[in-house]
Amino acid sequence: MKIRKKVGAIVSLALVTAMLFSACGSGSTASGSQAQSAAAASTAAKSKDNDMVIAMSESVLSLDPHNLTSTMSISANRSMYECLLTFDKDMKNIVPQLAKSYTVSDDGLVYTFTLQTGVKFTDGTDFNSEAVKANIDRCMDEKNNLKSRRYFAKVKEVKCPDANTVQITLKEPYSVFINKMTNFGIISPKAIKDGVKLNSVAVGTGPYKLKEWDQADHLIVTRNDNYWGTKPGVDSITFKVVPEAGSRIAMLQTGEADMIYPIPPEQIKTIDGTKDIKVESVPSNIVYYVTLNMSHKPFNDVKVRQAMNYAIDKDAFVKAVYGGYGDHATSPMASTTQYYSKQEEYAFNIEKAKELLKEAGYPDGFKTTIWSDNTSDSVKGMQFINQQLAQVGITAEVVPMEGATLNAKINEAKNAAESKIDMWYVNWSPSSGDADGALRSLFYSQMIPPANANTAYYSNPAVDKLLDQGLSETKPDKLTSVYAEAQKTIWNDAPWLFLGQPVVQYGIKNYVSNVYMMADGSIDCAQATLAH
Amino acid sequence: MGRYCLKRVLGTIPLMLVISFIIFMFVHMIPGDPARIMAGKDATLEEINRTRQTLGLDQPLLNQYFMYLNRMFHGDLGTSTTTGQSVAEMIGPRFQPTFTLAGCALVWSLIIGVLLGVFSAVMRGKWEDYIGMLIAISGISIPVFWLGLVLIQIFSVQLGWLPTGGLDSIQSYILPSLSLGVGVMAVMARFSRSSMLENMREDYVRTARAKGQKESMVVLKHAFRNSLIEVVTVAGLQIGGLLAGSILVETVFTIPGMGRLLVDSIKFRDYPVIEAELLLFSLQFVVINLIVDLLYGVLNPKIRYES
Numbered sequence: 001m002k003i004r005k006k007v008g009a010i011v012s013l014a015l016v017t018a019m020l021f022s023a024c025g026s027g028s029t030a031s032g033s034q035a036q037s038a039a040a041a042s043t044a045a046k047s048k049d050n051d052m053v054i055a056m057s058e059s060v061l062s063l064d065p066h067n068l069t070s071t072m073s074i075s076a077n078r079s080m081y082e083c084l085l086t087f088d089k090d091m092k093n094i095v096p097q098l099a100k101s102y103t104v105s106d107d108g109l110v111y112t113f114t115l116q117t118g119v120k121f122t123d124g125t126d127f128n129s130e131a132v133k134a135n136i137d138r139c140m141d142e143k144n145n146l147k148s149r150r151y152f153a154k155v156k157e158v159k160c161p162d163a164n165t166v167q168i169t170l171k172e173p174y175s176v177f178i179n180k181m182t183n184f185g186i187i188s189p190k191a192i193k194d195g196v197k198l199n200s201v202a203v204g205t206g207p208y209k210l211k212e213w214d215q216a217d218h219l220i221v222t223r224n225d226n227y228w229g230t231k232p233g234v235d236s237i238t239f240k241v242v243p244e245a246g247s248r249i250a251m252l253q254t255g256e257a258d259m260i261y262p263i264p265p266e267q268i269k270t271i272d273g274t275k276d277i278k279v280e281s282v283p284s285n286i287v288y289y290v291t292l293n294m295s296h297k298p299f300n301d302v303k304v305r306q307a308m309n310y311a312i313d314k315d316a317f318v319k320a321v322y323g324g325y326g327d328h329a330t331s332p333m334a335s336t337t338q339y340y341s342k343q344e345e346y347a348f349n350i351e352k353a354k355e356l357l358k359e360a361g362y363p364d365g366f367k368t369t370i371w372s373d374n375t376s377d378s379v380k381g382m383q384f385i386n387q388q389l390a391q392v393g394i395t396a397e398v399v400p401m402e403g404a405t406l407n408a409k410i411n412e413a414k415n416a417a418e419s420k421i422d423m424w425y426v427n428w429s430p431s432s433g434d435a436d437g438a439l440r441s442l443f444y445s446q447m448i449p450p451a452n453a454n455t456a457y458y459s460n461p462a463v464d465k466l467l468d469q470g471l472s473e474t475k476p477d478k479l480t481s482v483y484a485e486a487q488k489t490i491w492n493d494a495p496w497l498f499l500g501q502p503v504v505q506y507g508i509k510n511y512v513s514n515v516y517m518m519a520d521g522s523i524d525c526a527q528a529t530l531a532h
Numbered sequence: 533m534g535r536y537c538l539k540r541v542l543g544t545i546p547l548m549l550v551i552s553f554i555i556f557m558f559v560h561m562i563p564g565d566p567a568r569i570m571a572g573k574d575a576t577l578e579e580i581n582r583t584r585q586t587l588g589l590d591q592p593l594l595n596q597y598f599m600y601l602n603r604m605f606h607g608d609l610g611t612s613t614t615t616g617q618s619v620a621e622m623i624g625p626r627f628q629p630t631f632t633l634a635g636c637a638l639v640w641s642l643i644i645g646v647l648l649g650v651f652s653a654v655m656r657g658k659w660e661d662y663i664g665m666l667i668a669i670s671g672i673s674i675p676v677f678w679l680g681l682v683l684i685q686i687f688s689v690q691l692g693w694l695p696t697g698g699l700d701s702i703q704s705y706i707l708p709s710l711s712l713g714v715g716v717m718a719v720m721a722r723f724s725r726s727s728m729l730e731n732m733r734e735d736y737v738r739t740a741r742a743k744g745q746k747e748s749m750v751v752l753k754h755a756f757r758n759s760l761i762e763v764v765t766v767a768g769l770q771i772g773g774l775l776a777g778s779i780l781v782e783t784v785f786t787i788p789g790m791g792r793l794l795v796d797s798i799k800f801r802d803y804p805v806i807e808a809e810l811l812l813f814s815l816q817f818v819v820i821n822l823i824v825d826l827l828y829g830v831l832n833p834k835i836r837y838e839s
Contacts, residue, residue: 145583145586147575214625215617215622242697247784402564403799404569404799408568437574451576
């Protein structure tokens, strides 16, 4: 009895202390931030120095512009390297960078680039046509095993008629070649020749040059004072790796970071407009979807797949998963992708879904599984899908797996018959913003695992033909109709549950200007300026 | 004593070999394909296979193990598959922050924990005892992750006294070592309290008191010294816990240490880095246990004479 009393006393004391503690905590948060924002309103926000710090969730994996996979590596790379062409801010149009202009022959085989003059690499080497050729040769050399090699798989020859002209001839037409050139940073030919370790050293023509790189922690670049274009306003940029979202937000609040990305939707309201902070967003080129394995019953029936699309409330999805910051998916690819064409939505309609299921012979629904990785966002998404499908009698067992394990499990099946996957909750963004990149890996019949990510095991000869046609066409109006047709066919076949398209959101201090995020989640800080 | 030490030290060599084998096999047997991860999402099968060859992952597993062992004996820990840097180069700078952090956390938590435990034992049943054990229970129950974020919110964002993370100054060690040490402090307090209470009931304590010795001498010289064996054992085990905790603390406080490197390398299935790190963690654990064993000998003459 005595012991029980003691325990009781201890527990209640603990509870009271905990409550007091949390009450104090939240009280001071509110008053503190109000006071700060009042102070901010009276004086214009200023930075304490001219060095910008960007806190981001992932680390930069490589500095080699020909061997990049992560978006963060791309962001860091674009501060030090430039490409022949680049995307504008909205990722809609391709604009000149190291090439002044370019022409494509009528047969789509010869690309002629006229280069900028008076550009130098940070090691003093001149930028010219030979430099471009040296870079292409480096990529094409099989021994180097670089990721950019595939951009040049169809190249027949590269010629340099004069110092400012590069002529690239292809073996067969490849309409997205131009898009690939926006992702092909040009390295100093001298650095290539000297065998500089390019995965940790950068020698480019960009507005910044490398100061220091600690792979797990930070990358610092300083202004390139010999830059040929408009020089940035800041002295330096530090890309700092801060994996924990709460810590990133704290850094933005204390001023240790001037910009943070990404930012969880549920935190936006608490920081937007406080302490010189604003939260900005741009439409992304990411689509969220669930693949339905069409080689499995009951997903082999188009009525079942369409019924499932009707059973999902997309408004509720955007609210539940993106905290309201996003849109419905209105095509198999995001609205920011080249040649996007809007489709008629599968409007949320339970009755219609039930009717279609009945017609397909599943009046009481069925049992299945849904896979994804084990991040809290993915689990939330899968649970949402399961709840929605439950309304029409479908039970989708939620199976979260660690990312690399999931990847291995999907790819262990050598063909459709061996495949174990039913549904996969996942997202995709094309790395060079083109329609082929958005569709081929996911819908082309030869891209079923283990070749690539067509986990719907979707195979439609008409779509295969359209995608091949997309690569061989050169005229934009023709490409528009080819890709519109492909999107429409896929949409009607419904190999996916088409869900949503989030926005890219980042937190930034009011005193930062000319820093933008692109639809693919990369950062453009070429002209970054701080008021100080 | 010399022979006792030598025997203990030599015993660790076969142990490390067995550990290296287990680590290697486990790491290679967890599902996930580094070649596929490295080649990227758009990669073709041909590219993936070429990457697999470059990484040497197409060889039989046992061959890979002997190659790995051979490299290790030549002092080469391999090359990271993610960054292409040498593993030693990557781990070197990560070691010091984790080590310093664990050290700071251990020192304060041991001192405070043991003091709190002894104090509670002496004050047994009084309100001071309840307060002491309340602190200990809270310490065990509070998740490190949450505590870290709360500390950042209070001391960095609201008060502006300390930085949110990084290891640029001595101040930046304060919050992380505080979060990391709380659990250990709590466990030490609980253990030293119960061990003290047990010893205080022993005959020799009664004898000491009967001799008319001062109460402070009875507590410190007799009861405390005998409690130390148990305290040292538990402290040794706690260091393993500290290393595990460092993974969370380094993530919250943005410290580029071993813990964070381990998480990243597992995500990318960067085999050479995972193996090297696990081996280092095991080595640390083995060394700590060795020290604990040797300390037993110092604290209790019976142990060193028997062996």
